Amino acid sequence: MSPPKLSRREREKLRQRGEILEAAFELFAEKGYHNVCMHEIAEKSEFAIGTLYKFFQNKEDLYKALILEKRDIFDGALRQALKASHDEIKQLRNYVRKKTELFREHIAFIRLYLAESRGASFNLKSDLHDEIRRGYRDLLASLAGVFASGISQGRFNPIATPHRLALALDSTINAFFLFWIEDPENYPCPDEPDAVLDIFFTGLLAP
Amino acid sequence: MSPPKLSRREREKLRQRGEILEAAFELFAEKGYHNVCMHEIAEKSEFAIGTLYKFFQNKEDLYKALILEKRDIFDGALRQALKASHDEIKQLRNYVRKKTELFREHIAFIRLYLAESRGASFNLKSDLHDEIRRGYRDLLASLAGVFASGISQGRFNPIATPHRLALALDSTINAFFLFWIEDPENYPCPDEPDAVLDIFFTGLLAP
């Protein structure tokens, strides 16, 4: 998109910013927003507290940047997965497969992100929660598009609105993975996309 | 269960305790654990701060009592719904209907409860999160029992393990209602149990 016309100094600052975010991420992921203080982030990132405030207006700002920047990457990957085919069933498989991959490789972030996006999040008074919800709705709308297309083409039975189908699928995936994350022994990871998708493809009562 | 052999005084104390919990609940539901101070709870419940500590060891204890006692009531209602029939399909309908009713009538608590049970909750260091998860697993196991029974009787197709079916259904209900709570205009409340259940009964690809 934007040409990386950055001076050495600017690149250096960006790198430092990333290091702060990474250190902060590890702490937040382990203990949650309210149980991490700026002193700890300073310590872990090996900067002074004052320096943190050269990069971020305040603690909340730092946290927001952290969540939203990672969210954007994940979001992009999932949208990409949907675009990688024109066959609705393959689109769904790609989506589930990519989501599986992201969950497996970024457990800590997923936990933090879901804590922020599900239910009411009272961590911050800011608009982070709204921003996350907006993004999630957009993504769901893309997923709903797949169902809408499949239904209008007659490939899918119209058992619910596309939006509800998208919501049902996505929340089911999330639930499966949250259980897996919390207790992998008893709740194995559904590696194959069809482990989730079959629930929606084949009906409980279908003959 | 236990005979209510309580003196006038004891009943009075129990009532007061309930009033404190109710005042605290309204505050927590609006602002979250970390954004409510004991001073506010005292003010709203019209007791002195010191008095709160006659009823609860500390703030965390108060919060735990609040969440768990309400949770128990809801849990009981849902278990009851499952027991009200021996026909698996009716059991599922009863479950979904009762859950709809609870969501509709206790939006504020549901938000608080889901914030506590989903993803990682870092509000408290205590074992509240574990306790909630344990309870949720038990409830899911009961729901899974319905699917297990339906499958072994040949009434349901074995499209996934009973536990996964239970998880898929329950998380889908939760997701539908969370969207409804956040934006009732665009995401109407699925009043009819079959609005959710049809997704699982009828397959997308069934002939």
Added chain:
DNA sequence: TCATAATGTGACGCATCATTCACTTTTGTG
């Protein structure tokens, strides 16, 4: 080499808030 700017520092000020406890008020009883 030296002056100036840019960058980095962390002790401290200030606010918040959970919890305590010495005291006051109310209640129950002889």
Added chain:
DNA sequence: CACAAAAGTGAATGATGCGTCACATTATGA
């Protein structure tokens, strides 16, 4: 009524932690 026990009170305490700013260090370039 008198008086002891129980209930209720809220100012004071101490701990925590965000964010500031006067100063120190490093980079730049003349």
